[in-house]
Amino acid sequence: MLYFLFILLVLLTNIIQGITGFAGTVLAMPFAILMFGIDTAKPVLTVLTTLACLMVVCRSWRSIAWKEFGRMFVLMFIGVFAGEYLYRQASPDLLLPVYAVFIIAIALRGMFQKEERDLPPACLMLIVLGAGVIHGMFISGGPLLIIYAVKKIPEKEQFRSTLSLIWIALNIYLLAKQASAGLFSAPTLHLAVIGVPALILGVAAGSILAKKMSQEVFLRLTYILLLISGATLLL
Template identity: 60%
Template sequence: MTIILYFIIILLTNMIQGITGFAGTVLAMPFCILLLGIGIAKPVLNILTIIACTLIVVRSYKHIVWKEFFKMTGIMFVGVFIGEYVYTLFPVDILLTLYAIFIIFIALKGLFVKKEFDLNEGILIGIILSAGIIHGMFISGGPLLIIYAVKKIKDKESFRATLSPVWIVLNIYILIKQLFLGIITVPMVNLVLIGIPALMIGVIIGGQMAKKMSQQTFMRLSYVLLLISGVSLII
């Protein structure tokens, strides 16, 4: 039953990843933490995210806005280093509670706050840095990064294509570190292999749906799923 639930989680969340380019890991992480434990969920989802984003980049690389890619990646790297350090300072239970509250806040904002706020460049850079910190702790910086990305990248296809290589670069760094520390185990590799078919099916379906349905509809769906996942994690 655990494997079946894991397969379903990877399938459904990567459908959203295929549509938006960012939501797959942050949606999957709370459920996979509950199902597998955080020590297993983080490395497994990190590898699966690299694969999912690579599929998106292969199909949409011509739409990447390189200036924004380099800017987001560079600033987020600084945040990742901070996030990794913060993760070692506090008990996991406290960090998970704060993470769940963060997810719920982002979801409620996306669902109910329609007003666009004028954010200066300093605040936007701070948002990217904060996204990196969250990514360093939970490999889930997407919800914060989109606050910046939606301000700078208006085209739907470019939005999706530009976010994906950011996650590839950051997550490969995290993967190299995990390999160096000996965190990756054979059972984790087996879970990755089980998840790859679900991931590929989800990304392909999501990519097709993204062409036919509005970005607004699926962003709203992403926020609803974020809310459910955050509440589930707190419970």
């Protein structure tokens, strides 16, 4: 039953990932932590989200906004180092409630903020850096990064492909660190393999839906799901 729920989780969250280019891991992570623990959830979802993003990039690499990719990657890579350090220093009992509150805050902001505010360039840079910190801790920097990305990459296909390439680049580094730390045990790899068919189906379905339905509708759905997942982890 646990494996069935995990497969269903991977399928549904990667439909959203295929549509938006960012939300799959942050939706899946709270439930995966509850199912298997954080030290298993992180490497498994790192593998799966990297594969999901690779599928998106292979289909739409011509749409990548390379200039914005370079800016976001440099700042987020710096933030990832800080996030890894914080993760090693703090206990999960402290980190998980903070993470849950972060998810809920991002969800409420997306649901109730009627229009994007103009932020100073320095503030936007700090937001991207903060996205890197969260990604280094929980592989879930997407909700913060979109605050920057929606302003700089308004075209939907560019948005999806550029963000997907960001996650691939950062996750390759994280995968290497996780492997060197011995997190890829046989059960962990088995769980990742189990999720691959559901991931492929989910991303393919999400890519089709992304062409037929508006980004606004699915972003609203994503924020609702974020609220549910954050509240579940907090409770």
